[in-house]
Amino acid sequence: MLRVFVLIAGLFLATSVRGAEDLTALLKTNCLACHDASNPSGQLNLSALPLHPADPRNAEVWVRIHDRVQSGEMPPRDGEAITPSDRTALLRVINHAITTEEERQTKVQGRATRRRLNRIEYENTLRDLLDAPWLPIRSVLPEDAVAHGYNKVGDALDVSHVQMARYLEAADLALNGVVVDQVKPPEVVVRKYYAREQSSFARKMTFSQFNTAPERAAFPVMGYTAQPKVRDGTEPMSVGAADPVARELEGIGLVQGAYEPVEPKFDQFRAPASGRYKLRIMAHSAWVGPNGSNHNLKNPKAKSPKWFIPNLDDVSAGRRSEPVTIYAEMPPRQLRRLGAFDVQPEAGIHELEVDLLAGETIRPDASRFFRSRPGETRWQNPLAEADGQPGVVYRWLEVEGPIHEVWPPRGHQLLFGDLPMRLPAGSKRKGQSVEIVSTDQQADATRLLKQFVERAYRRPVSESEQLRFLPVIQQQLALGVSFREAMIAGYTAVLCSPEFTTCHSEPGPLDDFALAARLSYFLINSEPDAELRTVAKTGRLREAQVLRQQTQRLLDDPRRDRFVTSFIDYWLDQRKILNNSPDAGLYGDYYLDDWLTDSALEETRLYFTEMLTGNLPVRNIIDSDFTFANERLALHYGLSAMEGNTFRKVMLPPDSVRGGLLTQASILTVTANGTTTSPVVRGAWVMDRILGKTPPKPPPVPAVEPDLRGATTIREQLAKHRNQVSCNGCHAQIDPPGFALESFDIAGGFRTRYRALAEKETRVAGLARSGQPLQFKEALPVDASGQLATGESFQDITQFKRLLLADERQLARNLVGQFTVYSTGAPVRFSDRPAIESILNEAAANGYRTADLIHALVQSPLFLNK
Secondary structure (H helix, E strand, C coil), X not given: CHHHHHHHHHHHHHHHHHHHHHHHXXXXXXXXXCECCCCEHHHCCHHHCXXXXXXXXXXXXXXHHHHHHHHCCCCCCCCCCCCHHHHHHHHHHHHHHXXXXXXXXXXXXXXXXXXXXXXXXXXXXXXXXXXXXXXCCHHHCCCCCCECCECCCHHHCCCCHHHHHHHHHHHHHHHHHHCCCCCCCCCCCEEEEEHHHCHHHHHHHCCECCECCHHHCCEEEECCEECHHHHCXXXXXXXXXXXXXHHHHEEEEECCCCECCECCCCCCCCCCCCEXXXXXXXXXXXXXXXXXXXXXXXXXXXXXXXXXXXXXXXXXXXXXXXEEEEEEEECCCEEEEEEEEEECCCCEEEEEEEEECCCCEEEEEECCCCCCCCCCCCCCCCCCECCEXXXXXXXXXXXXXXXXXXCCCHHHHXXXXXXXXXXXXXXXXXXXXXXXXXXXXXXXXXXXXXXXXXXXXXXXXXXXXXXXXXXXXXXXXXXXXXXXXXXXXXXXXXXXXXXXXXXXXXXXXCCHHHHHHHHHHHHCCCCCCHHHHHHHHHCCCCCHHHHHHHHHHHHHCCCHHHHHHHHHHHHCCHHHCCCCCCCCCCCCCCCCCHHHHHHHHHHHHHHHHHHHHCCCEXXXXXXXXXXXXXXXXXXXXXXXXXXXXXXXXXXXXXXXCCCCCCCXXXXXXXXXXXXXXXXXXXXXXXXXXXXXXXXXXXXXXXXXXXXXXXXXXXXXHHHHHCCCHHHXXXXXXXXXXXXXHXXXXXXXXXXXXXXXXXXHHHCCCXXXXXXXXXXXXXXXXXXXXXXXXXXXEECCHHHHHHHXXXXXXXXXXXXXXXXXXXXXXXXXXXXXXXXXXXXXXXXXXXXXXXXXXXXXXXXXXXXHEC
16 A cells, blocks of 8 residues: 555656646746746746645636636737647646646545635524524624625635624524513504604604705695695694594605605604514605795795795695605614505505514605705705695504514524413513523423524534533523523524534535535525425435425525525625715716615616526626616616606617616616726726626726816726736726726716716706706717727627627626635635536536526535535
8 A cells, every 4th residue: 555655646746747847848938038037027927936836826826827828818919929739738737737736625625615604694594593584683793704706705704702702792682582571472563653643754844943945844734635724833733533534634745855854754663672563654645836935934924935845735636656665763863674665646555564673663765756955056856847846645654563473482482492481570561581480400401402403503413412502501500590591591602603603514525414504505595494404314415306406496485585685795796886975966866866776776686586587598697688677767777667666577679778787777886986987997897797807906006087077088098097018908808898888877877978077057957866956067978989808899888798798608607606606605716617617518508597507506516515
């Protein structure tokens, strides 16, 4: 055996030596003329760069060299050509060295390193484990580091003492959050909160020195008719319980969206406990007449009517539906979107089933309405017409809940089984933690802990593992701590243990339980469900047909929305959409437009879901004949008029510039900065995220600053920038995709000219969403033409899309790579490339369809092995 080992080692060493000698000779013949110490073109000195693939940085450089030689970029066209045999030999030497080293590392530790759950996964896992979908775990944990584009890569998800302290806090919060605070099942309370009785609605009917504007005032309505005497205070605010029929018809209306100082909320309601609730809101749209005037506090009889100021004493039924967004609000002004609906001219009830946190209240916002802001002139409602403007009237909010399917809830049952409960001695009221009654604490602790560990861990556990944290419980009991608190201490230890907080396995093939966990955290971003656990126990999950069936089941499960949201949040940077607010001067038509932002996000989520569930080809990443739109996006995109919040799948006109991901508002927003667009930023983003050709880091040269005066275009500024030799090579690759997207502004609106700040005389006519005049002018024309580094030219985004679609395999290669990083927690390495190509070969005949790529990946060695 020793002789065989020595012989193999000797052969490997001899091969390595010959490879190094071959590499030296090949570099000397073909490369060192431009890349030696005296003339390091591109700052690359190959005479001082030995091939040591065990060093990740060294390997990264040599992979880049390999790829540029393979693609024909090196040697450059104006240099001395490399012979085909030398090119083949050079690629073979680099390939063999890097692949051999990576395969050695894989045998020792696997492709993926052991990693902890990121905070989204941890939150989902606790929510599912404890059957408490409202648990606010994510906010307790620190932001996760990102590597290779995702928050799932083991090398970036370290575990520090800070992280462990936060895990302890999160686990304790979750466990205490599911323990009941009363013995008997709570009655399901249904309570109605009338708008007239909410101070944030009612007090807005009164003018003060801080507000004399009717746009910022609430107005009372009985049925569909104004009540001037209620508004001026000469009649009571409400008929109250004495006249229940009339009370049901009372409402309060607004013509402005919910934004300071107009922040309507049903403030009498505060969620008494975290949990599931049903909300029912009675509301209708209204039409408020013209020729109102600002209130004159010194002389109320003095009037100066203007057609665009609402007359709050002239109200009638609405002329159209109005989209309303519902938020949960936690002081101070922490908003969480719950849902949306369209109120109609006819009063109606709109129901939402939502998860609320204890203490949250409900805020409605008429999404289409403007948000008045002080400025150089008095604000003017952009929706005002000569005969009035739209409003929304809210009558009441009815809340049912919290709703429990069983009592005690399943989370409580998981922790304490069927042990009896009682209130603390001397207490008969709700709100204090119940006591868990155990007549044999040692036996109950042992039994409950074993059951909890068996359920919490994602693999079979031995009895010694089940009882590892029993001493924690026993120690707490010995200190006189209650049985309830002692058990929670033990459960907290379980939820912070490496077996719960990390995804790991031994190098080599994943067993069925590790495979179930990897599949589940891939497609539903949480722990394996009951069916997946059951299949894993049979030992058949690795069978191709069984694995495919389980993969498809999860793709069909509504919980895949967690995957869709998390995946595109990182792949397409959707999580960054609020990072840069539109400039109030240049883009006043987008400023304060939450409806546009929410709609843009929803379009991309629905679109990618359609690619997934419809198993659409990857070409849809670049172009399609459909998208998803509501009223706001239809207006933004210039599509046929729609009305309301509801999203519909719409077919695009043949000449539309939309279709695909690249021209969606969310993509174009996250690749801009709120003030201007940069072909460099957008081009690099397209190269990296869509084409899978990550540009190298730029050299330390000054960035190109936007010209807000409109005297020069970004293309003209870049032309000077590209004259620098160190910049031109990369910009030839990066700039063309960015130029193609220059037809779209910072929020994805189509444009033929840039914007520049302007004096009043030259401004574009119109009103911003703030009610102030637009402050920009149309400046220099946009040029969306360009030439790819490979020589093909395009004149606009439509032609550019056609050029990208010429290589669908590269689009699929990138998407498979993105799925691989997200699902395995490890980047695609050089030695993984054959497996990626095998996946592509399998999917090629059917047009590289999205779900097919996922199925092929899940069945591949990349996914089936650590």
